[in-house]
Amino acid sequence: MIKITLPDGSVREYAQGVTGMDIALSISEGLARNVLAAKVNGKVVDASLPINEDSDFQLLTWNDTDGKQTFWHSSAHLMAEAIEALYPGTKFGIGPAIETGFYYDIDMGDKTLSSEDFKKIEDKMVELARQKNEYQRSPISKAEAIEYFTEKGDEYKLELIDGLEDGSITFYSQGNFTDLCRGPHIPNTSFIKAIKLMSVAGAYWRGDISRKQMTRVYAVTFPKQKELDEYLHLLEEAKRRDHRKLGKELELFAFSEKVGMGLPLWLPKGTMLRERLEGFLRKAQVRAGYSPVVTPHIASKELYVTSGHYAKYGQDSFQPIHTPDENEEFFLKPMNCPHHCEIYKVKPRSYRDLPLRLAEFGTVYRYEQSGELHGLTRVRGFTQDDAHIFCRPDQVEEEFMKVIDLVLYVFKALGFENYSAQVSLRDPENKEKYIGRDEDWERAEAAIIRSAEIKGLPTVVELGEAAFYGPKLDFMVKDALGRKWQLGTIQVDYQLPQRFELEYTGSDNQKHRPVMIHRAPFGSLERFVAILIENTAGNFPLWLSPDQLAVLPISEKYEDYANDLFLRLQEQDLRGYIDHRDEKIGRKIRDAEVSKIPFMLIVGEKESAEGKVSVRKKGEGDLGMMTIEEFIQLAQEEINKNLARIS
Numbered sequence: 136m137i138k139i140t141l142p143d144g145s146v147r148e149y150a151q152g153v154t155g156m157d158i159a160l161s162i163s164e165g166l167a168r169n170v171l172a173a174k175v176n177g178k179v180v181d182a183s184l185p186i187n188e189d190s191d192f193q194l195l196t197w198n199d200t201d202g203k204q205t206f207w208h209s210s211a212h213l214m215a216e217a218i219e220a221l222y223p224g225t226k227f228g229i230g231p232a233i234e235t236g237f238y239y240d241i242d243m244g245d246k247t248l249s250s251e252d253f254k255k256i257e258d259k260m261v262e263l264a265r266q267k268n269e270y271q272r273s274p275i276s277k278a279e280a281i282e283y284f285t286e287k288g289d290e291y292k293l294e295l296i297d298g299l300e301d302g303s304i305t306f307y308s309q310g311n312f313t314d315l316c317r318g319p320h321i322p323n324t325s326f327i328k329a330i331k332l333m334s335v336a337g338a339y340w341r342g343d344i345s346r347k348q349m350t351r352v353y354a355v356t357f358p359k360q361k362e363l364d365e366y367l368h369l370l371e372e373a374k375r376r377d378h379r380k381l382g383k384e385l386e387l388f389a390f391s392e393k394v395g396m397g398l399p400l401w402l403p404k405g406t407m408l409r410e411r412l413e414g415f416l417r418k419a420q421v422r423a424g425y426s427p428v429v430t431p432h433i434a435s436k437e438l439y440v441t442s443g444h445y446a447k448y449g450q451d452s453f454q455p456i457h458t459p460d461e462n463e464e465f466f467l468k469p470m471n472c473p474h475h476c477e478i479y480k481v482k483p484r485s486y487r488d489l490p491l492r493l494a495e496f497g498t499v500y501r502y503e504q505s506g507e508l509h510g511l512t513r514v515r516g517f518t519q520d521d522a523h524i525f526c527r528p529d530q531v532e533e534e535f536m537k538v539i540d541l542v543l544y545v546f547k548a549l550g551f552e553n554y555s556a557q558v559s560l561r562d563p564e565n566k567e568k569y570i571g572r573d574e575d576w577e578r579a580e581a582a583i584i585r586s587a588e589i590k591g592l593p594t595v596v597e598l599g600e601a602a603f604y605g606p607k608l609d610f611m612v613k614d615a616l617g618r619k620w621q622l623g624t625i626q627v628d629y630q631l632p633q634r635f636e637l638e639y640t641g642s643d644n645q646k647h648r649p650v651m652i653h654r655a656p657f658g659s660l661e662r663f664v665a666i667l668i669e670n671t672a673g674n675f676p677l678w679l680s681p682d683q684l685a686v687l688p689i690s691e692k693y694e695d696y697a698n699d700l701f702l703r704l705q706e707q708d709l710r711g712y713i714d715h716r717d718e719k720i721g722r723k724i725r726d727a728e729v730s731k732i733p734f735m736l737i738v739g740e741k742e743s744a745e746g747k748v749s750v751r752k753k754g755e756g757d758l759g760m761m762t763i764e765e766f767i768q769l770a771q772e773e774i775n776k777n778l779a780r781i782s
């Protein structure tokens with residue numbers, strides 16, 4: 136008998152050679168029907184693999200990431216089977232699962248695969264899946280494996296086999312298809328119920344541009360049609376909300392090749408949005424005891440030699456700037472921290488001065504390969520909502536709690552209700568990898584965990600994920616489509632205070648080293664605005680909307696009334712525009728809708744005669760006629776409702 140320990144800690148005894156499927160059946164038949172694979176002592180294996188020793192054991196279903204990955208990789212074999220049946224002679228490279236779905240790299244000789252072939256392949260996959268063919272594992276000798284693929288004429292598989300050790304090689308077969316594979320796989324093909332080929336792309340064999348370009352076929356599968364439908368709907372919705380598309384349509388930002396790739400130009404409306412975000416955080420930070428500072432966009436090489444950034448990133452960053460006469464060497468600022476350390480050093484600090492919280496909307500420049508650039512989320516120049524807190528070791532916990540408060544305040548104000556945190560700690564087995572005193576680490580790590588707990592943050596703790604210079608806490612938010620984004624970070628740093636020899640005089644009159652905390656609730660304004668656009672689909676809360684209203688005169692006869700009205704609204708700090716164009720009112724309304732204007736104020740004969748406006752609200756439609764005072768009150772209530780959530 137062997138002992139099987141389940142995830143809940145309970146231990147069951149089974150005969151040696153028991154399989155994951157046997158264990159599932161012994162628990163419940165319903166469970167067994169959903170089992171895709173098993174995890175034995177941390178390793179994912181076929182549910183049919185015999186277990187021969189005492190083991191930690193977990194069943195994997197569609198609800199587990201490893202279960203999904205096994206499902207998708209098995210689907211790659213099914214797709215290969217279908218392609219081979221339809222296009223005999225196709226050769227196969229590799230077919231892994233990816234984050235969502237899977238791909239297979241194939242070589243079809245002269246044939247080029249296009250989206251017109253997708254339906255045929257999908258249908259064939261459905262047909263083969265219904266045959267409920269088992270994925271059968273068979274260990275095979277290297278010689279036999281070579282013989283099989285030599286006969287088949289697949290040089291890609293032969294090259295892969297060449298790199299494997301005899302005795303470690305396995306084949307998997309389902310139906311009429313056999314593949315070289317380490318596994319694991321799902322029990323049989325009938326689990327795969329919904330299938331969609333997504334796209335084809337070129338991919339060099341083994342990622343080597345000197346090798347043959349193969350065809351990479353991307354696809355996704357699900358155990359239920361409904362799940363595929365939902366997935367495709369989310370993709371459509373994500374496309375509709377893509378910040379690059381909306382940024383252009385709403386005239387928020389642009390890129391110019393002349394200015395340079397990855398260097399965003401903020402247009403007037405985008406700037407309005409950005410300045411409101413900045414103003415909002417600036418105000419919150421002053422209340423939280425931060426002191427704003429401003430530092431230059433370039434700094435002498437010496438600064439980054441001291442900070443260590445030169446040794447670490449010097450080669451990968453933008454290259455230095457040399458002055459013409461004195462031949463000084465400057466770098467574009469990749470980080471604000473070294474500058475803030477120099478601000479700390481302008482005068483002696485005592486324990487009573489701490490914490491010192493220096494905040495800066497600091498623009499930094501980092502070189503990214505042009506292929507890596509993506510809208511506002513991957514750029515070469517961006518503005519961090521940065522701050523550095525210099526404090527005593529005994530203040531770390533309190534400062535952490537204050538930063539968490541500030542970050543959650545920001546999230547709530549901007550409608551991110553679904554957030555969690557990851558705490559990254561030292562690898563306890565490998566303490567010598569990290570700089571700083573052991574007792575400081577222990578204290579800071581405990582403080583981070585405690586403050587996250589006190590603040591009720593759903594938290595995962597990851598051992599060994601800390602930077603060598605300190606533990607940290609990262610915030611993750613889920614957007615309206617359920618996608619996860621990493622936002623703000625709080626990072627403890629023992630290194631920079633040491634490198635810059637920062638000190639304060641303690642109550643004991645001795646010199647001590649302060650702890651530095653880096654933090655940025657938005658991360659960067661660019662990335663944050665991108666996420667905000669995608670989360671709201673461009674329907675910003677009224678207080679943030681670049682244009683809050685549009686005044687739409689029905690004809691030029693009502694221009695004067697429209698002008699007077701607009702002035703009165705501006706006096707109340709409401710912003711927007713008058714549509715003076717000689718267009719039909721229907722067209723003006725449609726255009727305002729496309730621009731996602733929260734309020735449309737339509738003025739014609741009746742409105743001007745009675746001193747009123749007809750109001751249309753985005754998402755709600757016609758609100759009828761009202762006096763100007765009534766409208767102002769309505770708009771202000773809406774703004775206050777937004778802001779009440781955060782006060």
Ligand SMILES: [Zn+2]
Pocket residue numbers: 208209212307314315316317318319320
């Ligand atoms: Zn496989």
Ligand SMILES: [Zn+2]
Pocket residue numbers: 470471472521523653654
């Ligand atoms: Zn920093």
